[in-house]
Amino acid sequence: MPQVLEFKLPDLGEGLTEAEIVRWLVEVGDVVAIDQPVVEVETAKAMVEVPCPYGGVVTARFGEEGTELPVGSPLLTVAVGSAEGDLPGDLSGRGADGAESSGNVLVGYGTGAPAARRRRVRPEAISAAAEPAPVSVMAPAPVPVPAPVPDQASGPVAVVSPLVRRLARQHDLDLRQLTGSGRDGLILRADVESAIRAAANGTAVAPSVPVSVSPLASGPAPASVAGERIPLRGVRGAVADKLARSRREIPDATCWVDADATELMAARAAMNGAGGPTAGPKVSVLALLARICTAALARFPELNSTVDLEAREIVRLPAVHLGFAAQTERGLVVPVVRDAQSRNAESIGAEIGRLTEAARTGKLTPAELTGGTFTLNNYGVFGVDGSTPIINHPEAAMLGVGRIVPKPWVHRGELAVRQVVQLSLTFDHRVCDGGTAGGFLRYVADCVEQPALLLRTL
Template identity: 80%
Template sequence: MAQVLEFKLPDLGEGLTEAEIVRWLVEVGDVVAIDQPVVEVETAKAMVEVPCPYGGVVTARFGDEGTELPVGAPLLTVAVGSAAEPSGDGPAAASGAEDSGSGNVLVGYGTGAPPARRRRVRPEGLKAAVAVPAAPVVHEAAAPTPAHTPTPAPEPVPGPVAVVSPLVRRLARQHDLDLRRLAGSGPDGLILRADVESAIRSAAEAPAPEVAPSLAAPASSGERIPLRGVRGAVADKLARSRREIPDATCWVDADATELMAARAAMNAVAGPGTPKVSVLALLARICTAALARHPELNSTVDQEAREIVRLPQVHLGFAAQTDRGLVVPVVRDAHARTTESIGAEIARLTEAARTGTLTPADLTGGTFTLNNYGVFGVDGSTPIINHPEAAMLGVGRIVPKPWVHEGQLAVRQVVQLSLTFDHRVCDGGTAGGFLRYVADCVEQPALLLRSL
């Protein structure tokens, strides 16, 4: 006899508490193997495929594409056991609840089972083959629309609200709906999602009360855009940075003519098929050399212990704009890499950001950030520090400008460099020394030979 098992959205790590369904990879009636990816979700860190720990037949899915689910919410149910086993040469489901799952595995990592060949089971056949438990769990997402329209009670009902689903509570909050005024249509008066949606529709269809023109409030016509996913995570981090970090910014103009000439020379002698050295890779290498001289800026602050923690490795983040919002991929152990190695890793991470395949590990653990906002055609900025780091180097566009060179006015390639730093970890002298060294390396790239 088959058994219906529920698979819930697992803990995705990195402190993530929710995820948005981007794309279902299976449909009701499909046969899935253990650890086969069944849904693609977007978290505040990245997009990941979630594997199902059970093998069998998908009997229900919970949540449409675009729905945001909290960790622990039901994703789908799978019928496992002998009665749900596919016939022929398709993959066999496990023979029981104990043998049908891979256990708690990390997202994106499974037990090595081969991917299943998708096979549709007709609903009428599934209904006959699967023995549903006598007292199944009721899910709001799968509950039918109640026959009657729930009407708000005249007064709030005393006592706890009969709601178990966090999605129902969130939906009510988004529409300013008082759950205590609803009579649920579920078992024992449980308020279901369908009840809330019906109440929302009723409120929208109700005629607006007539108000004297002089007393009428102005209509709200602004567009509302939810702060969630990557954009929501960025908003939270930037707000926290502004609240907790007493930042300051210093900047300097630098003549980048020699740096651009050095880059052109490097790429001219590169062999066929050798990747070109980018300006960002050169600036990243300059940053690691500057941090070796000013380690105060490669640190973080433990506010509770009131301690500055200097970090031994440089994990260099770089800001990248994507369709999903601003992300900061991290080049790990940048201090131990050559310019070529840094450039190759930047290229890999940039492509992953473009395709939306960055992993949470690619986006966490940074100790210092390089922000090349010059690609947007601007000269300067005062960037917000990427919490919990202590500093960020900003780079404007490199453009021809009048410049005094060797006592003569000339047209040179000029760039503005800015450093935003946490004033708790160092004073202006240290920050100025770091920025001046960066500017000197930009103007005289030969200085880097001392640290190679």
């Protein structure tokens, strides 16, 4: 008789204590191989495919898509082994030595083996496993979840974000009736909000019990106040916690300067125009600014540090792990370019491109989102000139870059139209004083205005 084993949500590392089910990759009755991904979950760091350490037949799943589960909660149960030979030998969960699982310590990341094709087993083949007598771990009752929106059609729904699914459930909206405006028909939050507004305009419903709120009332809003409530969890919750902690603990200050980026833009055009069709990938402005940052941090290592509050010590870090802010559909994330101090502009640009694509598709790993020592924030992509950002705790500084636009500028004693950018540095005043911060920012601005200065650090 098959043995039913319970697979619990594993510890995915980086201190994560919970995860939200984004998409089930298997159904009850499917045959799974050892370390085959069975569910895609979203943590506060990234979206991760979780492989199952057992091979056999899935007999139960716990939690619907959009459900948040704590680490250690049951995910699914698997019937392992079969006296009748219903399970193929390579999927039974037993190796040559009779082992029934992969034995991975961090099963959340699997062993990298290719996933086996799903095979559905007849219900009668697992009827004995559905009501097992010798169960090694008692399976608890399924986690209660909100009732899903009924689907009228079959097939997958082009939705990635759990927030979009939750928003649709809250307004009884059938996602299968929507056409997504995202890439490959992906349904975005804007699509759901548009459908909600359209439905509201078609049938306006007056509130049954009017709520009167005094404008002078203080304290948190009562639960009866109308309005959309969005839980602060997942990526958004992690960002909120980190920003609040940064504001509480770090005495930050900001200095800024305008710089003439005309020569930098000309140097970039020359780099990308050299070599013809056999040249490598284009060098981005962000990659050049990142290379300037690493050169500046070599001169001003105080800004590549962190503060140990318990020991009351400033810890200067030997390597530059350069984070860059990236806005995605899941919220703001900061991927990290490891050992940026040992890379040239082309190498940094290639890594930024790879991490940006992973961020866009939600495939960044927790390791690619942590361990940064300095952050580069290009908010010019939003069409703004300046900002005073919050430091990415526990780092000590962040360089902000505004948009590069033509402006009147005094050049060689005459008024001219030049490409001007505003640079700002927000820094932890505990690690250095204004002289050091100003020196760092002035060096960055000088390299922007005269890119040939970088040759002295190569």
